[in-house]
Amino acid sequence: MAIEAIPLSKHIGAEIRGVDLTKPWDEATKKKVYGFWLDHLVLLFRGQELTQEQFVASTGNFGRLAKLIRPAEFRPPGYSRLLDNIMLISNIRENGIPIGALPDGEMWFHHDMLHVEMPHKGTCLYSVEVPSHGGNTLFANGYRAYETMPKDLRDKLEGKRAFHSYNLGELKRGDGKGVPHVKQASHPMFRTHEETGRKAVYFNRLMTARIEGMDPEEGDKLLAAAFDHSENPEWVYEHVWRPHDLLLWDNRCSMHARTDFPEGERRLMLRTTIEGDVRPT
Ligand code: OGA
Ligand code: MN
8 A cells, every 4th residue: 555645734644544553654645655754844643543562663653752750659551551752631630739840731732851951853643532523633734833933033033042941830930040940942943854954943832932133022022923923824724633643743843722621521531742853953
């Protein structure tokens, strides 16, 4: 069966057909699908009934799996254990405590792990249980945002770096230094993707605190305009999940967000990430 990439929207995302994630891939298959990933930024594999081992092996087709720090007691319902490289994203609660990370509701646009020096290059999310509506994941094409940015705004940000944090509130209050308990990193505001050679926006509304070496008032104004531009629906794809979808996204050139969903409904996803190969430049 030929491997096909069917675009999901005009500027980002493709559904891959003709591959089986339950089996090991040969080198030619890996190369072909990796090429589709670089072209489309986000790949969707539908109707994949995977064991945890198969999910981890599927992630491994795209690079080295990242090790995770997570509470050892988290267990997905129906599984007796959770493999080391898998994180749960879930709002399901046991004794009132969510069994997974990022449990509830809406999330603003972000790049995963932008607050560390060597961000993970890719993320895989696999749906087990999905709510009746909402909890959609949005993806924005960061190349497109860079290429279409009004010249005056782009010129002001070109060559600049920004600070990013997992906990923006705390970083905003500090000066970006001397707040040791806040995990943060600084990266170029436009990142050149090391494999495609293309530039993409590399900042986001959820995590980016301030532009380095710029007056905060001026910086905040530029950031507000840059966030608005980057999130233009014209280059956003909104994914409506079905159970057993696997999505893979490239954190080097895309960002993602989540829409709200009903509190009383269950959402359960398995998540893996792929280590970065280089420091962002
Ligand atoms: C993530 C994430 C979005 C979602 O796992 O990094 O942003 O739809 N998830 O749960
Ligand atoms: Mn995320």
